[in-house]
Amino acid sequence: MTNSLLKISNVDISLPEGSERLLAVENLCIDLVPGETLCIVGESGSGKSLTARALMGLLPAPHVKVTQGQIDFCGEDLTKVTERRLREIRGSEISMIFQEPMTALNPVMTIGGQIDEIFRYHVSMSAAERRERAIQLLDDVQLPDPAQIVNSYPHELSGGQRQRAMIAMALALEPKILIADEPTTALDVTTQAQILKLISDMQAVHQTGVLFITHDFGVVADIADRVAVMQYGHVVETGTVDKVLNNPEHPYTQALISSVPSLVPRSARARSEETVLEVKNVNKTFGGGSSFFKFGKPSRVVDAVKDVTIELRRGETLGVVGESGSGKSTLARCIIRLMDSDSGQIILNEVNICDLNRAEMRPWRAKIQMVFQDPFASLNPRVKIGQIIRQGPIIQGATQEEAEARTLELLEIVGLDERAFNRYPHEFSGGQRQRIGIARALALNPEILVADEPVSALDVSIQTQILSLLDEIRTKMNLSMVFITHDLRVAAQVCDRLAVMRYGEIVETGATADIFDAPQHSYTRDLLAAVPGQNWER
Amino acid sequence: MQGIPIILAIVVMNFFLLNLAEGDAVDVLAGEAGSATPEYMEKMRAKFGLDQPLPVQLAVYLKNVVQLDLGYSFRHEMPVHELIFDRFWATLLLMTSTIILAVGFGILLGLFAAVNLNTWKDALISVFALITYATPLFWVGLMMIIVFSIKNDWFPTSGMENSAAFYEGFDRVKDIAHHLVLPTITLSLFYLALYTRMMRASMLEQYGQDYVVTARAKGLSERRITFVHVLRNALLPVVTMAGVQVGALIGGSVIVESVFAWPGLGMLAFESLFARDLNLLLGIFLLSSVLVVAVNLVVDVIYCFLDPRIEVN
Numbered sequence: 001m002t003n004s005l006l007k008i009s010n011v012d013i014s015l016p017e018g019s020e021r022l023l024a025v026e027n028l029c030i031d032l033v034p035g036e037t038l039c040i041v042g043e044s045g046s047g048k049s050l051t052a053r054a055l056m057g058l059l060p061a062p063h064v065k066v067t068q069g070q071i072d073f074c075g076e077d078l079t080k081v082t083e084r085r086l087r088e089i090r091g092s093e094i095s096m097i098f099q100e101p102m103t104a105l106n107p108v109m110t111i112g113g114q115i116d117e118i119f120r121y122h123v124s125m126s127a128a129e130r131r132e133r134a135i136q137l138l139d140d141v142q143l144p145d146p147a148q149i150v151n152s153y154p155h156e157l158s159g160g161q162r163q164r165a166m167i168a169m170a171l172a173l174e175p176k177i178l179i180a181d182e183p184t185t186a187l188d189v190t191t192q193a194q195i196l197k198l199i200s201d202m203q204a205v206h207q208t209g210v211l212f213i214t215h216d217f218g219v220v221a222d223i224a225d226r227v228a229v230m231q232y233g234h235v236v237e238t239g240t241v242d243k244v245l246n247n248p249e250h251p252y253t254q255a256l257i258s259s260v261p262s263l264v265p266r267s268a269r270a271r272s273e274e275t276v277l278e279v280k281n282v283n284k285t286f287g288g289g290s291s292f293f294k295f296g297k298p299s300r301v302v303d304a305v306k307d308v309t310i311e312l313r314r315g316e317t318l319g320v321v322g323e324s325g326s327g328k329s330t331l332a333r334c335i336i337r338l339m340d341s342d343s344g345q346i347i348l349n350e351v352n353i354c355d356l357n358r359a360e361m362r363p364w365r366a367k368i369q370m371v372f373q374d375p376f377a378s379l380n381p382r383v384k385i386g387q388i389i390r391q392g393p394i395i396q397g398a399t400q401e402e403a404e405a406r407t408l409e410l411l412e413i414v415g416l417d418e419r420a421f422n423r424y425p426h427e428f429s430g431g432q433r434q435r436i437g438i439a440r441a442l443a444l445n446p447e448i449l450v451a452d453e454p455v456s457a458l459d460v461s462i463q464t465q466i467l468s469l470l471d472e473i474r475t476k477m478n479l480s481m482v483f484i485t486h487d488l489r490v491a492a493q494v495c496d497r498l499a500v501m502r503y504g505e506i507v508e509t510g511a512t513a514d515i516f517d518a519p520q521h522s523y524t525r526d527l528l529a530a531v532p533g534q535n536w537e538r
Numbered sequence: 539m540q541g542i543p544i545i546l547a548i549v550v551m552n553f554f555l556l557n558l559a560e561g562d563a564v565d566v567l568a569g570e571a572g573s574a575t576p577e578y579m580e581k582m583r584a585k586f587g588l589d590q591p592l593p594v595q596l597a598v599y600l601k602n603v604v605q606l607d608l609g610y611s612f613r614h615e616m617p618v619h620e621l622i623f624d625r626f627w628a629t630l631l632l633m634t635s636t637i638i639l640a641v642g643f644g645i646l647l648g649l650f651a652a653v654n655l656n657t658w659k660d661a662l663i664s665v666f667a668l669i670t671y672a673t674p675l676f677w678v679g680l681m682m683i684i685v686f687s688i689k690n691d692w693f694p695t696s697g698m699e700n701s702a703a704f705y706e707g708f709d710r711v712k713d714i715a716h717h718l719v720l721p722t723i724t725l726s727l728f729y730l731a732l733y734t735r736m737m738r739a740s741m742l743e744q745y746g747q748d749y750v751v752t753a754r755a756k757g758l759s760e761r762r763i764t765f766v767h768v769l770r771n772a773l774l775p776v777v778t779m780a781g782v783q784v785g786a787l788i789g790g791s792v793i794v795e796s797v798f799a800w801p802g803l804g805m806l807a808f809e810s811l812f813a814r815d816l817n818l819l820l821g822i823f824l825l826s827s828v829l830v831v832a833v834n835l836v837v838d839v840i841y842c843f844l845d846p847r848i849e850v851n
Contacts, residue, residue, distance in 0.1 A: 056754075056755055058751060058754055058755060087757045087758075087759065088757060089757070090754065090755055090756065090757035091755060091756035091757035091758075092757060095755065095756070096752075096755040098748060098751070098752060100748060103747060103748040103749060104748045104749055104751070104752045105749055105752065106749040106752075106753070106767050106771070107749070107771065107845075107846075107847060108770050108771055108844065108845055108846060108847075109766075109767070109770075110846075117753075117756060117758060117762070117766075118756050118757070121756070121757055121758055121759070121762075122757060153846040153847065155846070155847045166752075169756070
């Protein structure tokens with residue numbers, strides 16, 4: 001290709017000594033032409049982010065560096081140019097957007113100030129001109145009221161708005177290449193759809209080459225022209241999006257693609273007549289308390305959960321879906337009484353558990369257990385696995401021997417070696433920890449499991465394993481489950497029924513297949529329309 | 539606004555704490571006189587109001603405090619507020635100069651160390667901070683006097699001004715500044731070390747943040763990243779700490795004021811403790827707590843300028 005923008009050939013990136021492997025990226029060859037979107041797909045630790053950093057000369061020196069190969073950018077080898085030239089290129093010819101728009105912006109500088117810097121460092125313009133350009137840019141990325149946003153601080157914007165501001169910043173000088181490192185992973189689906197559209201619109205206008213790093217095949221299907229799949233630092237397969245998604249050749253690509261949950265809901269199971277849990281008109285508000293002695297203005301009141309009523313039958317999995325801030329997690333916490341609801345009833349086996357005090361609640365805790373989202377934060381790092389799991393039964397009155405036997409049994413059920421008993425959480429990977437979390441929840445033989453985004457922090461292949469583990473346990477123990485997720489693909493594969501939440505309210509409930517086929521509420525339709533990769537079905 | 543109940547609570551607590559100590563002003567006065575009869579001591583107690591039960595004494599004291607009357611020091615035979623305000627300016631001067639020196643240089647040294655991470659400059663600053671952090675204040679004070687006042691007659695050994703010279707106007711300012719040097723350096727060394735270490739750690743933490751990568755990806759120079767992006771974020775914890783430490787600084791000033799015979803509140807508190815001059819002591823404590831509350835208010839306001847995420851209510 002004659003008009004190639006970027007040609008990476010035979011690049012090796014070294015890792016610090018004592019790491020899992022010697023090279024983060026090995027023998028990498030990738031090229032990019034103007035106006036093209038190349039997606040680099042891979043699971044965590046595959047070296048995709050380091051590849052992006054290497055292009056910008058932003059590898060965490062001195063231990064991680066390019067040890068071999070060329071990065072040819074319009075005739076210049078980026079591994080050889082001076083630091084000064086690299087600074088000129090960054091921000092003006094190659095720019096980058098990041099995953100977490102909250103932390104990627106300086107919290108104490110205004111949006112305008114942060115855009116302004118790019119102009120100050122790369123072109124000479126008067127202050128008034130720079131400001132005008134900044135406002136223009138914010139307008140281009142469709143931010144409302146750019147004249148005001150230019151003076152706002154990052155915390156005053158929502159996640160999607162911050163990411164738009166980041167994009168405005170990255171496109172300020174019409175770079176030839178835009179590197180996007182998981183730019184939509186931290187965003188809600190509807191916002192994600194908007195941001196993806198914005199990126200492709202901008203690309204069409206400026207003929208930018210986009211290097212898009214992601215782990216989400218739905219996103220790939222929507223935006224990529226070509227795809228490179230990475231595993232353990234190697235590109236295992238490259239090709240056009242059509243070829244890679246529909247005719248993957250490498251076994252790893254095939255495995256990855258087959259673990260993407262399908263959007264077609266599973267066939268519904270027969271619904272039991274027996275109700276195990278009823279949540280009636282539950283409300284929970286945050287804030288509203290004013291300061292000591294009632295001085296100062298009262299703080300903002302948020303209705304996290306508003307008049308929610310749901311019913312869970314025996315053996316059923318009820319999915320609660322919604323975007324961040326919709327009150328899903330608050331609802332889950334109210335149900336298992338980690339939080340007290342303000343009003344309403346939660347009826348478990350014909351008893352309203354909202355009325356119970358701590359001591360009275362204790363025997364009921366065994367019946368309803370929770371699996372948490374973050375397998376890293378939800379296990380105490382100083383307590384051994386065996387202790388974590390058997391603590392529950394012991395509190396509920398089991399003897400040491402019984403509890404230990406139960407723990408070993410559970411470790412086997414969740415597919416872990418019994419040697420795990422005497423190890424600490426940090427010795428396990430994310431997926432293994434989530435198995436431990438599930439074992440802990442099951443230790444009390446609960447009737448109901450409340451799972452709050454149990455697979456969101458995991459890679460797709462691990463996600464599939466955990467989902468099938470949950471499936472297996474559910475049938476084996478006849479568990480009823482409240483499954484909270486933001487991922488409609490996962491919901492389609494796991495849930496018998498769905499409750500769609502927005503702003504603390506449930507806008508729609510129904511059987512999963514019915515909701516997917518004929519959503520009644522406009523919000524549900526928006527959510528479904530925003531799921532990436534609709535047109536692609538493996 | 540919440541400051542007022544806090545100060546009142548402090549007054550009440552101080553009152554009971556000080557009354558836990560054995561003996562009262564009458565014991566000390568009688569002991570010094572050497573020949574007081576028990577009847578005379580009873581009479582003195584009645585006169586000072588010390589014969590009343592504690593809650594009554596407290597109520598009387600609180601009533602007076604609310605009316606801004608801090609009582610009478612029987613030891614010095616002067617109203618407490620006159621005594622305190624006389625000495626207050628000396629302490630305030632010492633504290634202000636110490637804070638400026640400690641925070642200012644602490645930030646600079648910490649910044650310098652973080653920018654030159656793992657070089658000999660960083661190591662030098664860290665060792666300096668460690669040594670000053672570990673050295674007792676009074677010893678530093680004494681060594682300062684020996685080296686700079688006795689061996690080399692650069693600075694005066696003690697006092698706040700040369701009262702025999704009757705300086706006026708600018709000469710007097712110069713004289714006081716000259717006396718101020720050694721106590722300030724002594725008192726600030728410890729805090730200087732603290733702020734240096736904090737600033738260094740805070741800078742390093744901020745360097746690891748995502749927005750620094752963004753700034754690099756924008757093609758900014760390292761200088762701009764350090765001084766504009768990292769510095770402002772790194773200052774936040776240091777400013778918080780400085781506000782909290784003003785209280786501790788008053789404690790430290792007792793030692794320094796004693797060593798340098800600086801006529802401030804610390805010295806006064808020290809003397810009145812031994813004289814069981816509780817009225818005076820309570821007055822000093824009250825003033826100190828007002829000072830700490832006021833400084834924290836100021837810090838809160840500074841915080842709002844440094845960190846837009848925080849709003850003044």
